[in-house]
Amino acid sequence: MVRQVSSVTVTDRRAAPAAAASVRLTGVSKVFGRGGSAVRALDQVSLEVAPGEFACLIGASGCGKSTLLSLVAGLERPTAGEVSIVEAGRGEEGGREGGRGVAFMFQEPALFPWLTAAGNIELALRARGTGKAERRQRTAELLETVHLGGFGGRRPHELSGGMRQRVALARALAQDADVLLMDEPFGALDAMTRDVLHDEIDRICADRQLTVLFVTHNVREAVRLGDRVVVLSSRPGRVIGEFAVLIERPRRIDSAPVAELAARITDRLREEMSRDGQ
Amino acid sequence: MASDNRGTLPAYAEKLAWLESLEVGSPQDQRGRRRAMRAWAALWPVVLAIIIVLAVWQLIHISGWKRQIFPGPGATLANLWDQLKTGLLWHAIGTTAERAVIGFGLAVLIGAVIGALVSRIRPLRAAVGSLITGLQTMPSIAWFPFAIILFGISTTAILFVIVLGAAPSIANGLIAGVDYTPPLLLRAGATMGLRRLSLYRHLILPASLPALVAGLRQGWAFAWRSLMAGELLVIIANRPSLGVLLSTDQDQSDMQSATAIIIVILVLGILVHALFSLADRSIRRRWGLTGSS
Numbered sequence: 001m002v003r004q005v006s007s008v009t010v011t012d013r014r015a016a017p018a019a020a021a022s023v024r025l026t027g028v029s030k031v032f033g034r035g036g037s038a039v040r041a042l043d044q045v046s047l048e049v050a051p052g053e054f055a056c057l058i059g060a061s062g063c064g065k066s067t068l069l070s071l072v073a074g075l076e077r078p079t080a081g082e083v084s085i086v087e088a089g090r091g092e093e094g095g096r097e098g099g100r101g102v103a104f105m106f107q108e109p110a111l112f113p114w115l116t117a118a119g120n121i122e123l124a125l126r127a128r129g130t131g132k133a134e135r136r137q138r139t140a141e142l143l144e145t146v147h148l149g150g151f152g153g154r155r156p157h158e159l160s161g162g163m164r165q166r167v168a169l170a171r172a173l174a175q176d177a178d179v180l181l182m183d184e185p186f187g188a189l190d191a192m193t194r195d196v197l198h199d200e201i202d203r204i205c206a207d208r209q210l211t212v213l214f215v216t217h218n219v220r221e222a223v224r225l226g227d228r229v230v231v232l233s234s235r236p237g238r239v240i241g242e243f244a245v246l247i248e249r250p251r252r253i254d255s256a257p258v259a260e261l262a263a264r265i266t267d268r269l270r271e272e273m274s275r276d277g278q
Numbered sequence: 279m280a281s282d283n284r285g286t287l288p289a290y291a292e293k294l295a296w297l298e299s300l301e302v303g304s305p306q307d308q309r310g311r312r313r314a315m316r317a318w319a320a321l322w323p324v325v326l327a328i329i330i331v332l333a334v335w336q337l338i339h340i341s342g343w344k345r346q347i348f349p350g351p352g353a354t355l356a357n358l359w360d361q362l363k364t365g366l367l368w369h370a371i372g373t374t375a376e377r378a379v380i381g382f383g384l385a386v387l388i389g390a391v392i393g394a395l396v397s398r399i400r401p402l403r404a405a406v407g408s409l410i411t412g413l414q415t416m417p418s419i420a421w422f423p424f425a426i427i428l429f430g431i432s433t434t435a436i437l438f439v440i441v442l443g444a445a446p447s448i449a450n451g452l453i454a455g456v457d458y459t460p461p462l463l464l465r466a467g468a469t470m471g472l473r474r475l476s477l478y479r480h481l482i483l484p485a486s487l488p489a490l491v492a493g494l495r496q497g498w499a500f501a502w503r504s505l506m507a508g509e510l511l512v513i514i515a516n517r518p519s520l521g522v523l524l525s526t527d528q529d530q531s532d533m534q535s536a537t538a539i540i541i542v543i544l545v546l547g548i549l550v551h552a553l554f555s556l557a558d559r560s561i562r563r564r565w566g567l568t569g570s571s
Contacts, residue, residue, distance in 0.1 A: 073469055075465060075469070102469065103469065104465070104469035106465070108462055110465070112481070112485075113565040115484075123472075123480055124470045126480070127471040127472050127476060157565065157566020158566065175469075175470060
């Protein structure tokens with residue numbers, strides 16, 4: 001019910017950036033399985049992402065990064081602790097029921113192969129109850145936003161990897177959620193395509209005042225994109241460090257300040273990994 | 279060498295003339311010719327196969343094996359041609375086709391509903407999941423005594439057995455499709471806010487389509503077999519069907535006609551199979567599962 005306020009058009013949203021929401025995790029733990037074979041994926045994670053903030057989560061594989069996103073998206077429930085999406089001026093909203101107010105981008109584009117690019121985006125609008133005429137118009141706008149104006153009629157298999165991920169981004173934006181979760185969305189792309197998409201993510205997230213939780217194992221990517229980089233330990237995942245990224249935008253992934261901070265974060269990660277190895 | 283030269287010169291001239299003839303045609307002619315070439319490329323293996331079958335058949339006939347009873351292809355095809363000119367065969371084909379459409383249609387409806395319910399409701403699956411597979415492997419002809427006692431010598435009895443033969447395959451096809459819906463797509467659907475009916479309609483059903491078509495195809499094979507068995511066993515007076523014609527031929531030891539009817543049944547089966555292949559191919563093309571798009 002609360003979400004309906006955000007179903008205004010893109011231009012309106014830019015004029016009213018106050019609609020942003022924050023994500024709050026308080027003492028969140030997640031255990032998979034039971035008894036002897038139980039695996040503790042996350043341990044006592046507390047994290048707050050401010051409205052409009054771009055937070056990057058980084059850590060070695062197996063640190064529960066993806067699990068954390070699933071918890072925020074409401075696809076899974078925490079074993080202990082609380083996950084909440086707090087909408088500015090609208091009180092708390094538990095992220096329990098799957099996908100409420102949260103858009104998700106996966107490493108794979110996860111597009112529906114039986115629909116065209118435009119069809120995939122339209123379905124996201126339809127799931128929110130958008131009317132037919134508005135769906136058409138919004139889909140066209142979203143395709144323009146991700147620079148795929150002429151490709152709405154293509155099927156996913158007719159698009160390149162980068163273009164598919166753009167469609168996936170447009171589909172996530174179609175939900176008009178204030179919170180965007182991204183699970184290594186550019187991990188499978190080549191460096192050139194990734195750089196271009198970084199620029200677009202920068203622009204789109206700033207335009208729309210999105211609160212972003214971005215998971216990656218690429219430290220430079222995290223520094224390139226994030227306002228803050230949160231480092232997680234592995235098995236169980238625990239927050240072991242936070243780095244504010246104060247580098248002015250627009251940034252370049254190969255610029256000296258980015259490389260410098262990335263090196264510091266990498267050192268911190270190495271330290272953690274060597275301890276883990278002992 | 280010399281003999282070679284003598285041979286190549288006229289051949290070369292011929293080739294040149296042929297090449298010239300190619301260039302003369304207008305672009306439209308050329309497009310038409312290309313289309314004809316493609317059709318021919320698809321057709322010639324079939325034509326060749328038919329010719330081989332007819333040749334082998336003719337050879338058997340010439341060899342004299344059961345010559346008194348077993349007709350050659352010439353006599354059989356002449357018989358088929360004669361029958362095609364009478365109304366009786368077309369009437370019979372009409373009756374059989376009508377039963378096939380109604381029976382298969384009912385099986386699709388019932389199979390899809392059962393498949394949809396069983397795939398989504400866990401206790402129901404535990405209860406009847408293996409029963410469906412059991413029914414699928416059951417020879418449907420075994421149901422006829424049951425069906426005839428229940429419904430008498432009637433079309434209903436035939437339809438009943440068709441549904442029992444085909445519905446389990448269709449249900450299983452749908453269940454398999456639902457089971458193999460990629461988890462990633464389900465997660466994407468869940469984050470998009472697709473729930474219950476809309477999740478089913480916009481995600482699970484389309485994702486199940488390839489498996490469902492496979493189930494439909496298998497279901498059709500069972501339906502067609504059940505129908506033929508039924509028409510041989512359940513003979514209704516004054517309703518000529520392909521089964522009735524076959525049965526009459528058997529009574530009158532009319533091997534020519536019996537073989538002609540078998541050819542008709544075979545051709546009908548191949549035609550419907552081709553329809554399913556067409557559906558399957560179009561889905562694969564849309565999904566990008568074929569090499570060429």
